[in-house]
Amino acid sequence: MKKNKLAIIGRGNVATHLANAFRCDMTMNITIVNPRTLEDMVWDADICLISVSDNAIPLVASALKDFKGIIAHTSGSTPMSVLNICNKNYGVFYPLQTFSKDKHIDYSRIPIFIEAANDFTKNALISLAGIMTQKVYEADSDKRSVLHLASVFACNYVNHLWSIADSILKDEGLNIEILYPLIEETVDKIHRCTPANAQTGPAIRSDSTTISHHINMLRSQPQLQNLYKILALDINPKCIPNN
C-alpha cells in the first residue's frame, strides 16, 4: 500500500500536536521538518503543513517555491494569500485549539477550518482534517481572522484573568485552586445560556459599594485597578458612580 506523505514544518506546539494527531493513521507517513534548515524536507510529500510563527510563514513559503505538493499554513490570522508565491495548490488548515507541549488533547473534538486556492486542494485538506476530527469547516481568511480574534478573548485573555486572580489570591496564601468550582460553574453556565445572559457580579447588578471597595483594594496596582474599572464599565457603563 502506498502511504500518503505528510510533511509538517515547525518545532512548536501546533506542529508537534498535529504530528501526534496523524501518527495513528496507518495510511500516512509523517515527517516533522525543522523550519530553520529544512534539511529533512520531504520534497515529494503529498501535503506540506507550515506550522511556524505567523511572522516566519512568508520566509518558509519562499523556501518551498519548488515544492510540487499541496501546501498549507495553520495560522488563524495569516491570509491564505501569503502562500501564492508557492505552486498553485495552496491553502489553510487551521485547528482552533490551544496547544501545550506534553498535554494530551482529544483531537476528535477540535474544529478545523479549511481554505484553499482550488477545489483539488480543498478536497485534499478536508480529507486530511477528516482523519483527525469530524468537525471540519470551510472558512475564508476574513472568517478565520474573526475566529482567531474571538479565541484570543475566549482563551488567551480569559487565561490571563485567571492568572490575575491567582496572583491576587497568592497575597493571602491562597491560589486559583480554591476557585475551581466557581470556574467550572462559570463554564457550565455558557453551555446553557448565552454568556451575556449568564453575567453575574457587582458590575451587572450596579453594586457600587462592592465596586468602590474593590477599586480601593487595588489602589497600589494602578494598572490592575484600571483593568478592573474598564471591564466593569464594559459590562455596565453605569456601574461606577461619577465615572
Next chain:
Amino acid sequence: MKKNKLAIIGRGNVATHLANAFRCDMTMNITIVNPRTLEDMVWDADICLISVSDNAIPLVASALKDFKGIIAHTSGSTPMSVLNICNKNYGVFYPLQTFSKDKHIDYSRIPIFIEAANDFTKNALISLAGIMTQKVYEADSDKRSVLHLASVFACNYVNHLWSIADSILKDEGLNIEILYPLIEETVDKIHRCTPANAQTGPAIRSDSTTISHHINMLRSQPQLQNLYKILALDINPKCIPNN
C-alpha cells in the same frame, strides 16, 4: 425530634440556592423570608442568614435588632462589622460560587468561608456549612474581600470576555459554541499548571503581526479595541511595537 430552625432572608439566587442546599437535611426547618416586609420572619429561629444585595444588608440588620439567634450575612465584600448592631452572635457565611436561578449546582463542592464574632457563633456556622459541603474554611473580612475580588476576575470578567467573543463571532454567523473545545482545554490547562505558565497566544509570543491585525479589525469599536490592547500589554508590556 426538635428541628433546627433556619431563616434565610432574601429572594435572589443565593437565598434560593442556600434554601435548596439545606432542604434535604431532615434536621432543619427552612423558611425563606421576604427582605422587604420580613412578614414571614421566624423570630425564634436558631440561625438567620441575610442573603440580600450588599447595599441592603445594613437595613435588614437594623430591622433584626431584636432577633435572639445567630445572624450572618452571605456577602463576599461586606465586612462582618455591619452586623454589630444586632445581638452579639453574628458572623458571615460566604459561599464562593456563582448562582443562577433554575441551574442545578453540586453544593458539596462549594467552598464556604466562615467568620464569626465569637466561638459559639463560629462553631454553629461551621456546623451549618458542614451540612452542605466538606469545604469549610475560616476567613476574616479582609481575606474574604480578596477572595471576592479574585472571583470577580475569574468568573464575572471571564464570562464577559466570553460574551465579547460571542458577539465577535455573531458578525460571522457563528457563536460561542464553536469555541467550547478551546474553552474546555483552557480550563483544563489551569488544573495542570499555573495560569501564568499556561499562557499562550499572540501577546505572550510577541506576535506583533497578529496583534496589529486584530487591533485593525477592531477599529470600528474603539472601546473593545482599547480593551484588547490593555489585556495584550498586561500579558506582555513589549508586545505592541511603539506603544
